[in-house]
Amino acid sequence: MYFTQDLNTKEIMFEDKSQELTPISKLGEFGLIKHLTEHFPLSNESSELGVGDDAAVINPGNKKVVLTTDVLAEGVHFNLGYVPLKHLGYKAVVVNLSDVAAMNAVPTQILVSLAVSNRFPVEALEEIYSGIQAACARYKVDLIGGDTTSSNAGLVMSITAVGMESDENIVKRSGAKPNDLLVVTGDLGGAYMGLQILEREHAVFLADPNMQPEMEGYDYILERQLKPEARTDVKAILEELDIMPTSMIDISDGLASEILHLSDQSKTGFRLYEEKIPMDNLTISTADEMNLNPVMTALSGGEDYELLFTISPNDFDKIKNHPDFTIIGHAVESAEGNHMVARGSNQLVPLTAQGWDAFLGNQQNG
Amino acid sequence: MYFTQDLNTKEIMFEDKSQELTPISKLGEFGLIKHLTEHFPLSNESSELGVGDDAAVINPGNKKVVLTTDVLAEGVHFNLGYVPLKHLGYKAVVVNLSDVAAMNAVPTQILVSLAVSNRFPVEALEEIYSGIQAACARYKVDLIGGDTTSSNAGLVMSITAVGMESDENIVKRSGAKPNDLLVVTGDLGGAYMGLQILEREHAVFLADPNMQPEMEGYDYILERQLKPEARTDVKAILEELDIMPTSMIDISDGLASEILHLSDQSKTGFRLYEEKIPMDNLTISTADEMNLNPVMTALSGGEDYELLFTISPNDFDKIKNHPDFTIIGHAVESAEGNHMVARGSNQLVPLTAQGWDAFLGNQQNG
Structure with a gap:
């Protein structure tokens, strides 16, 4: 456990602090996407088409599809002074999967959107994505899409999670009865x-x-x-x-x-x-x-x-x-x-x- | 058509510039959600459960589900000095529906996430949502979920669009043949x-x-x-x-x-x-x-x-x-x-x- 003081420098919380850092601009628009998502194979049968087209395609079979989205903003939901980037990526996925679990559904896919300021090097995004990947592996969900853009200030992550469940198993907030x-x-x-x-x-x-x-x-x-x-x-x-x-x-x-x-x-x-x-x-x-x-x-x-x-x-x-x-x-x-x-x-x-x-x-x- | 100079003041591009402005904090956490989404009835048969639970539920019947997400950041994708807020909301929806159309699928639902700085009053969010509503009405899509949070700087919008289509009608980027x-x-x-x-x-x-x-x-x-x-x-x-x-x-x-x-x-x-x-x-x-x-x-x-x-x-x-x-x-x-x-x-x-x-x-x- 360590802390950082100045997020404009190499002090961002990397696991390996000795590595060379790459400006995002160096990879170019489509290079960055490929780079960040290449270690995300599709493993769920319902994931038919992932990253790389205009949209992803999933096959729910005869199940209902459950959808939830959460946005996490730097300085509001997390402080990069003490939250490691990998943990941030992991937690951003988990909070969405928790919403799917709360419907009594099985989480199957996620879409990830990031807005990041240019102060973040490629390696910072890699660490966020390594946390996302760890969560995907742990919970057996597939990354099927997303969007990455620059922002003028701060880091904003928006994740949409998809889950599936048969109609009779979905549990809402609305079914409690007196004496339950x-x-x-x-x-x-x-x-x-x-x-x-x-x-x-x-x-x-x-x-x-x-x-x-x-x-x-x-x-x-x-x-x-x-x-x-x-x-x-x-x-x-x-x-x-x-x-x-x-x-x-x-x-x-x-x-x-x-x-x-x-x-x-x-x-x-x-x-x-x-x-x-x-x-x-x-x-x-x-x-x-x-x-x-x-x-x-x-x-x-x-x-x-x-x-x-x-x-x-x-x-x-x-x-x-x-x-x-x-x-x-x-x-x-x-x-x-x-x-x-x-x-x-x-x-x-x-x-x-x-x-x-x-x-x-x-x-x-x- | 008019321009604005200082986004820290009442100069944000409202349709009606004479209205009283309300700080977001006044409505409270859940009041704001209700307020912004109350004019979004569900009209698509596939929209089973919208805003208000842990997640939304859709029923794709026997169709495939198409999913796409786009993030728009102030200063990168739009300049609030000349983009009216209502247009911004409209366009943010349209760019996502365009991706669904590019799969030859029919757009059916959207989820909207916003990160906004406290410089925006409730009325600014209302105008963004009025544009979102206009797009929902024009394209017959249902707002089924989202998330709104404060951000330290700027406005970031992340929209996820859902579409449906039978398998044989989905068109990918990958099917072109020489001479086509x-x-x-x-x-x-x-x-x-x-x-x-x-x-x-x-x-x-x-x-x-x-x-x-x-x-x-x-x-x-x-x-x-x-x-x-x-x-x-x-x-x-x-x-x-x-x-x-x-x-x-x-x-x-x-x-x-x-x-x-x-x-x-x-x-x-x-x-x-x-x-x-x-x-x-x-x-x-x-x-x-x-x-x-x-x-x-x-x-x-x-x-x-x-x-x-x-x-x-x-x-x-x-x-x-x-x-x-x-x-x-x-x-x-x-x-x-x-x-x-x-x-x-x-x-x-x-x-x-x-x-x-x-x-x-x-x-x-x-």
Whole structure:
């Protein structure tokens, strides 16, 4: 782990800092495309035509096609002072695949668009694409298209992910019914605490570039922030348990905000039990260390990319002791509203949306 | 037609310059999405689920799905000093639909991602979306998703277009055979000359903001630049003529560059006849006025969004006198290379790719 100070120089976060750098203009318009995409073979049967024509062609067979897009902007969603380029490419793919997983669909293809300023050499794009490639390999999705352009300032990445699923398996945000159980995968708040550590240590570094960052012992939450994973594995686990969620969403903005989305689309209220919210010990201890309320990091931190879903109360026995899932509450009638039942009391705290992205993180899907 | 000087103020090119402006932060994260997309009903049968869930869902039936994405960056692809926001939204959609048309597919849906700096008020986004809406209505495509975020500088738009078509009707860049006829729709070079006029008059305005721009008489080429159309109509015309193109591409970077793409993918060479290149009289006279070679504006100007395709020589009689099409050359063996036959001589001029976008306009599809 290291930091950089000046992104106008060779200080961009390369894995190999000794390499020669190439201006983008040297490769030329079509050379760059070929160069960046040549290591992306098509492996999914549904990918019929990839990069190189006016458009890509996919064959969904008799399945429905699920589409989502996310845009990540430098200085808003990431800080290149502490986010390695390869991780950035990986994460940009993962956040989109997470949206596909939240529809209970299988991600199959991505399209990648980049706007980059001329301060980035070809090698910077190569590192971003190596992260994209790692995500494609990990999740078995094909890069089938995209667009790369210069921008006057900063780096903007826009990724569109495609998934497929038969109609009866697609799960929307809108199917929760009163008394349905509210279930979440994994643990929450870690990605947000990882970000706090990165920002704290980066600030120390900027004040004195000779200071070594103190990252030891924070591995888990740093990885949650820098290299999140999409829960594409959950679909198969639920199928094996013979559970079909009634509604589902991924946790990108924070648990509170996502519960309110399910509430809005399903026309139900929710009861969330504070004591049930799954949190890693490191997340809790780091929050304590930084004088933050641990539960708030789960409620409003975001970027955990876990799945939040509802299931019929009849499925309680199938899921109650499963290590991947935690039942954290249940749906109620819409008129009862959305509340958290505070730990150690029966006090109801209204849930409000205070997403991680306080600026303007307006996803229209996802 | 008017110009603006300072994009940090109310001078952004609004249709109604007297309106009150709203900071984006006032609407809040989800309010903005709802606000911008509420006038986008779904009208295509294949659009099953639009804005509002983790992802959109489309139903391609038994058709193949065609996907393309384009990113447009302020200062690279457009200058807000003379491009009205509504036109920008319209054009951003059109350039993507043009790629779908170039696959001989029917465009059906779009996803829109925007990264905008806080200098843009809500009303600026409304105007961009009104242009997007106009294009959706004109081309009968549905907005099914997207993402909006703040950026530290500038405006970046990334649009993904979806189209559908049965397998046997999809036309790639790769099917041209020697002796196939090379055909183009409409006329070329106009969009580039429109851009020259806009840049000339904008420079005059910046030097003296009291000067009125001299735009009279340039209507056709200004419209070619500011409000291009995608030739989604060509598919039906060719079907009526019982012609299936053997290869096809749209003209975004200039005729020469597109011919070289067909050559590369089809493994053929091409002969282009200079005297056959269709050009509007206004394009020619404006090029003369500005001491530019008119043919170069067609070869290298780009942004005409006409379709370039090849057909079997057996189809010559079907197309020879059709007002929408001009036969401008033919394919030859690959070893013969790509040349233009100069007007009034038999001199062969090698075709080279000198696209409009001299910076870095690297589309991976389209």
